[in-house]
Amino acid sequence: MTRRRGRGAAGRAVLTVVTAWGLLAGAALTGAAPAGAAPAIRRIAPGVGYRQFDIAGAAGTAHAHLLTVDLGNPRVRVGLLHPGAVGARATVSRLADAAGAIAGVNGDFFDITETQHPGVPATGAPVGPAVADGRVLKAAVPRGQRFGPALPPGTDTRDVFGVGTDRRARLDRLSLSGTVKTPKARLRLRGLNQYALPQNSVGAFTAAWGDVSRERAVCGTDTERAAPCSTDTYEVRLRGGRVVSAAGSPGSGAIPADTTVLVGREEGARQLRELAVGDRVTVTHTLVAAGSGVPYAFAIGGFPVLRHGRPLTGLDDGTSAVRTVVGFKGGGEQLLILALDGAAAYRTGLTVAEEAGTMRSLGASDAFNLDGGGSTEMVTRDAGAGAVTVRNHPSGGAERPVPNGVGVLPAG
Template identity: 80%
Template sequence: MKRDGRRTRAGRSALTVLTAFGVLAGAALTGAAPASGVPEGGTGRRIAPGVTYREFDITAAAGRTHAHLLTVDLGNPHVRVDLLHPGAVAARATVSRLADTAGAVAGVNGDFFDITETQHPGVEATGATVGPAVAGGRVLKAAVPDGQRFGPALPPGTTTREVLGVGTDRRARLDRLSLTGSVTTPGGRLRLGGLNQYALPQNSVGAFTSRWGGVSRARAVCGTDTDRAAPCGTDAYEVTVRGGRVVAGAGRPGSGPIPSGTTVLVGRERGARELRELAVGDPVSVTHGLVAATAKVPYAFAIGGCPVLRDGTPLSGLDDSTSAVRTVAGLRGGGRQMLLLALDGADDSRTGLTIAEEAATMRGLGASDAFNLDGGGSSEMVTRDRGASGVTVRNHPSGGAERPVPNGIGVFSR
């Protein structure tokens, strides 16, 4: 991995956010964005077939900020996007390491995540993300309750189940993925309330599989559906299921790797009481999956975050006062193109954008839909030059160094 410390201004375009919800205008853009997907004054640098990179300045309410933009042509049969992740839901690595390990030609950071547990002394922060995740067509996890979310407030009418995804039809879209599943026991069928997530709904039973990793599952019973900082529940129980039968029970959530073919069920409140009815040797079957609200095809890739632009219109209630370094994904051309934008965190560029300005920026670049990802010290973009053995970090992370993150969006080109 290399850091790109160049800050040359030559050849850059400048974008100006005229209003919180207006299109971008000025020398760079007038009306709709050009077909190249980057501001006028340059066509971007080709990273790989179907993938271009461009950097430019944006002048917003708080001042000038520097942006890095990837344009990804999903209509190109040699191009695809997929989830970058370290192999476990509850694990983190830098975007450069994730991209290099996966062989991606480019990438950005992803979903908001459980980064600290200062409200719960003695409980380990899991590093797991807020929203659903699908990698290579495999479901990794479901979403935590809305009140357990890390990150800025959700826009009205949205939920932690919001995703940006690419279906098996190679079209990107914004959607909502909800958990479906059950636990069948000798006493009846229980509704499954969670899958590999750091927080379970109150009174529910959640499932943890080998994809979770080895981090403690204790955080799953902390907080409430409306208050992330609420104390950890005292009524909890855990059951280990292997080969379709209960092999162990415990009075508190445990830790350590979960072997393949094994499911650990964690219950809180009523869910805990239901699991206590099970005995070693009892037959138990667990089913789980994610159901899309709109897509008619399966998702090959999906990542959590929150929508800020739909059908060319910014969502209502977007924050227009807090400027920050941000990462955002945009869609255009009916989902055949994906725009990935990461702001720079260098001292002279750290003014950032509000979420409202972020939506306006993506609309000015021609996106019909846009999806806000984690920002601040997590914001990062990497690209790999042709023939290079590793990626280069294109923006300056605002913390001064790359922050390990649980997932990201990887761009791949054959």
């Protein structure tokens, strides 16, 4: 649910009320403290705190659930929650329990529906780049192929929030760099385990993709997600660095660890048709950071809303919604992970501009918007509990399966 309102109050969301501890999803939100009271913080694990409070937004009162994480504490870390395949989804609680997480929230926007392409299944794959435990899982889809609200000016599907091997959080941009070397040519690789490939390109799919169909990868254009699927496609299967089979259209099914599938569309398809069974083909790929050059232990897609203490220009200040956002302060050593509540009394939420203002008021220097609406969810684990507890009310009435999330994990 979203609500439109007039401009003029952008970024002026105000933290007003603190709620009592011990509330679980499904319970009434009560125990408000006077405006301006210092929010209580509950320590749920070494280096990890949790609190709740109200925010006065222009469209109404929003209720926030906030995790604070001290990355300087050697007993805690942050990583990517994911179901084991790029083209798969699971609820945040299931992802967190499988990882033994202390807490977690939902992550990137994703390919949730394909009503524009009848007969082509949605992949469930995320929009942006993803790195888990230092391993590159995927690259970003073209800007025109993304799902989610309009991107702020100057941002891109390649933008990420991540934590480097130096245990510092940062905002960055991760671009795919790769090649396909054939007996006749050296081609640029323009896709890696992503649900949409650029026009006239060649993309690679590995075991990390999963078993979902690759057909969606050749649908739409660089500027229009709903454009028809390409009729000029080709797929080549490599094993042990050699071509073992080919097909006139993208296939499906699990990809073995020793196998890479190349999918081409338009000019990319023409180039792949030059290959014959037995040809030697070498595929290389990596994600190149635009920032510090520190390798990423974890990275996830979305879009930035706050940089160096200043909200980005052009942030939406007219559409209020339930949202998830992550930020940091202290040079990237202190994380702030916020999820709004989707209960009926609070479902009006915040605008993106108000979200940025809220994170700045909490002390964040930088902040990054993740998927929201029915995807917004926060879970935490009580000491000794065998399963996590959902702390906010999902706005759809139940947990929505998502492709990934941000996990707060015990170190080691």
